[in-house]
Amino acid sequence: MIKTFKRGGVHPHENKISQNAALEQLLPEGIVRIFISQHIGAPAECIVAKGDKVKVGQLIAKANGFVSVNVHSSVSGTVLGMEDVADYQGIKKPAICIQVEGDEWDENIDRSSEINRDLSKSAEEILAKITEAGLVGLGGATFPTHVKLAVPKGKTAKAIIINGAECEPYLTSDHRVMLEKGEELLIGVQLLKKTVNVDKAYIGIETNKQDAIDNLTKLSANYSGIEIVPLVPKYPQGGEKQLIKSITGLEVPDRALPIETGCIVSNICTTFAVYEAVQKNKPLFENSVTITGKNLKVQKNFIVRVGTPLSQLINAIGGFPENTGKVISGGPMMGRAISNLDAPTLKGSGAVLFITKDEAKRGVKSNCIRCSKCVAACPMGLQPFLLYKLAELNMLEDLKEHAVHACIECGCCLYTCPANLPLVDYIRLGKTRAMKLIVKPK
Amino acid sequence: MDKLIISPSPHVHGEFNTKRLMRDVIIALLPAMLVSFWFFGINAIVVVGVSVISCVVFEYLIQKYLLKTTPTISDLSAVVTGLILSFNLPPNLPVWLVVVGCFIAIGVGKMTFGGLGNNPFNPALVGRVFLLIARPVEMTTWALPSTFSLSFDATTGATPLAIIKEGLKNGQTIEQIKESADYTFNYLDTLFGHIGGSLGEVSALALLIGFVYLLVRKVITWHIPVTIFLSVIIFSGTLFLINPDRFIDPVFHLLTGGMILGAVYMATDYVTSPMTPKGMIIYGAGIGLLTIIIRTFGSYPEGMSFAILFFNALVPLINKYIKPKLFGEIK
Numbered sequence: 001m002i003k004t005f006k007r008g009g010v011h012p013h014e015n016k017i018s019q020n021a022a023l024e025q026l027l028p029e030g031i032v033r034i035f036i037s038q039h040i041g042a043p044a045e046c047i048v049a050k051g052d053k054v055k056v057g058q059l060i061a062k063a064n065g066f067v068s069v070n071v072h073s074s075v076s077g078t079v080l081g082m083e084d085v086a087d088y089q090g091i092k093k094p095a096i097c098i099q100v101e102g103d104e105w106d107e108n109i110d111r112s113s114e115i116n117r118d119l120s121k122s123a124e125e126i127l128a129k130i131t132e133a134g135l136v137g138l139g140g141a142t143f144p145t146h147v148k149l150a151v152p153k154g155k156t157a158k159a160i161i162i163n164g165a166e167c168e169p170y171l172t173s174d175h176r177v178m179l180e181k182g183e184e185l186l187i188g189v190q191l192l193k194k195t196v197n198v199d200k201a202y203i204g205i206e207t208n209k210q211d212a213i214d215n216l217t218k219l220s221a222n223y224s225g226i227e228i229v230p231l232v233p234k235y236p237q238g239g240e241k242q243l244i245k246s247i248t249g250l251e252v253p254d255r256a257l258p259i260e261t262g263c264i265v266s267n268i269c270t271t272f273a274v275y276e277a278v279q280k281n282k283p284l285f286e287n288s289v290t291i292t293g294k295n296l297k298v299q300k301n302f303i304v305r306v307g308t309p310l311s312q313l314i315n316a317i318g319g320f321p322e323n324t325g326k327v328i329s330g331g332p333m334m335g336r337a338i339s340n341l342d343a344p345t346l347k348g349s350g351a352v353l354f355i356t357k358d359e360a361k362r363g364v365k366s367n368c369i370r371c372s373k374c375v376a377a378c379p380m381g382l383q384p385f386l387l388y389k390l391a392e393l394n395m396l397e398d399l400k401e402h403a404v405h406a407c408i409e410c411g412c413c414l415y416t417c418p419a420n421l422p423l424v425d426y427i428r429l430g431k432t433r434a435m436k437l438i439v440k441p442k
Numbered sequence: 443m444d445k446l447i448i449s450p451s452p453h454v455h456g457e458f459n460t461k462r463l464m465r466d467v468i469i470a471l472l473p474a475m476l477v478s479f480w481f482f483g484i485n486a487i488v489v490v491g492v493s494v495i496s497c498v499v500f501e502y503l504i505q506k507y508l509l510k511t512t513p514t515i516s517d518l519s520a521v522v523t524g525l526i527l528s529f530n531l532p533p534n535l536p537v538w539l540v541v542v543g544c545f546i547a548i549g550v551g552k553m554t555f556g557g558l559g560n561n562p563f564n565p566a567l568v569g570r571v572f573l574l575i576a577r578p579v580e581m582t583t584w585a586l587p588s589t590f591s592l593s594f595d596a597t598t599g600a601t602p603l604a605i606i607k608e609g610l611k612n613g614q615t616i617e618q619i620k621e622s623a624d625y626t627f628n629y630l631d632t633l634f635g636h637i638g639g640s641l642g643e644v645s646a647l648a649l650l651i652g653f654v655y656l657l658v659r660k661v662i663t664w665h666i667p668v669t670i671f672l673s674v675i676i677f678s679g680t681l682f683l684i685n686p687d688r689f690i691d692p693v694f695h696l697l698t699g700g701m702i703l704g705a706v707y708m709a710t711d712y713v714t715s716p717m718t719p720k721g722m723i724i725y726g727a728g729i730g731l732l733t734i735i736i737r738t739f740g741s742y743p744e745g746m747s748f749a750i751l752f753f754n755a756l757v758p759l760i761n762k763y764i765k766p767k768l769f770g771e772i773k
Contacts, residue, residue, distance in 0.1 A: 007769065010456060012454055012456065013454075169454065241769060241770070245769075251769060251770040252769075252770050253770045253772050254768055254769070254770040254771055254772055256770070324446070325446070325447050326446055326447045326448075326449075326453060327446055328453055332451075332452060332453040332454040333451060333452045333453075333454070334451050334452070335451055335453065336450075336451065337446070337447065337448045337449055337450075337451075337453070338446070339446060339448050355453055355454070359453075359454060360447045360453065361447075362449065362455065363455060363459060366460055366514065366517065366558075367514075367557060367558050367559035367560070368559050369460055369463075369519075369558060369559045369712045369713055370559060370712050370713050370715075370717065371463065371712040372712070372715075372716075372717040372718070373458065375717050375718055375766060376663070376719075378766070379769065380768065380769040381766045381767050381768045381769045381771070382766070382768070383717065383718075383765065383766065385717070402765075403768050406768055406769060406770075409451075411451050411452030414452055414455070415452050415454065415455060415456045416456050416458060417458070418458040418459045418460045418462070418463055419459075419460055419559075420455070420459070424450070424451070424452070425450050428450065
């Protein structure tokens with residue numbers, strides 16, 4: 001049976017035009033710049049100095065505390081030192097700059113293409129490898145994986161859920177990994193199961209990726225306790241709470257973490273990175289990135305080294321495409337607009353999307369006609385039209401009363417609004433204000 | 443390279459916009475409009491035309507010269523108001539009354555509250571009820587249907603509901619009324635629209651075709667119309683089972699008067715109906731019940747307009763107390 005969540009959601013045009021482009025390696029040239037903070041939590045601490053020679057996969061910045069991750073060099077070459085580098089949004093952050101010289105890998109990394117099926121490592125060993133490899137959630141939030149896998153005291157994990165929904169339009173990198181790295185992925189799932197001591201794992205995949213469902217179903221016959229769950233193509237099917245609801249029928253209680261339902265959710269690319277970290281000793285220094293858009297001559301799914309300049313990715317698709325209105329890091333529903341096309345890529349960069357001028361334009365805002373389409377579209381059971389109005393009037397107490405904290409900022413309300421009201425924009429603002437997430441710099 | 447647009451997510455927008463929704467409502471109303479043209483001829487064409495044009499003109503003038511804002515007539519909402527108001531009028535209504543009705547609908551019903559989206563009551567119904575109370579004679583003189591004619595003269599007569607109401611007042615049973623000479627209708631007539639009544643309400647079938655179109659185009663959801671129908675069937679059915687001589691059967695209630703027009707096109711007006719499915723069900727059930735009470739025990743043969751207006755007034759209350767269930771809510 002094809003599963004889904006009931007409440008809310010929308011189904012934008014899928015536009016998966018890059019789904020047939022096989023993964024391709026893209027090697028950086030010139031200088032790579034690697035941010036020491038590419039994750040949620042404390043920035044890592046730089047341990048290399050100007051003039052040091054580094055190899056691919058060598059540790060260059062050490063995790064600073066529990067909620068922090070290691071950062072590794074994605075290239076071999078000479079360290080040029082620390083610099084403040086503008087990111088996608090043009091905000092300057094410290095990064096380690098390295099001049100690329102050849103492509104010499106750290107000796108500990110197993111570069112053979114042979115699949116390592118050995119599952120004898122203990123949970124502690126696996127977790128240590130994951131921590132060492134600097135893994136973060138590659139679904140977009142970049143939360144440290146080793147923290148996510150540390151089940152809090154008093155809670156027990158019952159199942160691992162792998163998020164293969166890829167419900168965002170345009171994105172196809174998870175799809176390609178499921179097709180091309182199927183078995184590695186399943187081994188990654190087994191490793192995750194072992195780490196949190198559960199017998200059951202589900203891989204939820206939307207039915208618009210039937211080839212991926214077939215491939216993993218076939219392969220999973222050799223691995224116990226992995227169930228492939230076909231899901232209805234619907235946004236935000238891959239939202240953590242929605243995915244748990246679709247697959248298990250359980251709702252994560254309001255204000256609680258997903259572990260309350262006994263589920264730990266991991267992204268496809270993250271799971272593949274777990275395989276590489278544990279079985280191949282390969283830290284997280286490259287990831288799959290979809291480069292797509294209607295106005296592109298070629299559609300690509302690249303494996304990109306962290307820190308590669310965006311401009312190099314753009315050159316690889318034949319230069320900046322004409323008639324581009326907007327460039328987005330991530331999908332069109334939740335991705336962020338990019339203003340700096342020279343910025344280096346991050347661990348969590350899953351896609352670079354070019355939106356044409358026509359698509360990028362927002363319609364002219366008009367009166368709310370109270371059609372209630374936003375209420376019907378909200379997957380969290382909120383009333384976006386009301387929260388919008390309250391946020392506009394800065395009525396913070398009322399916002400709290402109407403559960404603004406539960407908004408996952410999926411954008412379904414704005415997507416569906418016939419009056420083109422900037423619903424989620426204001427709700428996001430109201431949420432940060434009401435929950436005091438905006439703090440004045442000291 | 444031009445400058446890039448920077449804005450928060452989402453970066454794509456769905457298919458809906460106000461104009462498209464309004465255009466779909468207009469398309470859904472077309473079958474019923476054509477039926478009225480066929481049965482009521484030139485009279486119907488004049489009433490519909492005058493009503494639509496006056497609503498648009500009044501909205502334009504008020505926005506441009508009184509409120510001094512940019513007119514928004516291109517969103518087609520005034521056209522919808524004009525169409526629905528004309529559907530609620532007798533086909534032989536004097537033209538000046540149509541214009542007055544439009545002025546009340548747009549001027550008082552809509553623009554005084556701040557235009558589209560802010561009116562508490564359905565503007566078309568405000569116009570209609572104003573006319574009904576102010577000019578009851580003209581508003582209840584119904585042209586009887588004939589085949590398409592270009593003549594302004596029409597024979598007039600009563601609607602099925604009015605004949606039954608009158609007969610019941612005189613102490614007749616429904617069986618006797620239906621056998622009397624005045625009563626010439628059968629269920630097929632009500633289905634195709636061969637009965638006296640307001641211009642657009644006569645053909646149940648044409649209105650239901652529009653209903654299906656609105657559902658397919660996702661303009662409205664099933665909640666309000668279906669709960670109104672169910673509530674009418676339950677309440678009128680109960681009365682009918684108690685005493686079939688005194689009370690009209692549910693099918694007759696559904697097919698006559700403004701029942702389908704009201705349930706599908708007026709009660710579902712976005713602005714004046716509740717925001718949540720649960721609220722919509724309460725609202726629909728209430729309208730059905732109140733309509734039957736007015737039709738059965740009140741002095742008017744029709745009750746749909748009053749029931750909808752009454753529940754329009756309760757919508758803010760319904761919205762306040764009926765909230766959608768929060769994801770993962772802890773009781």
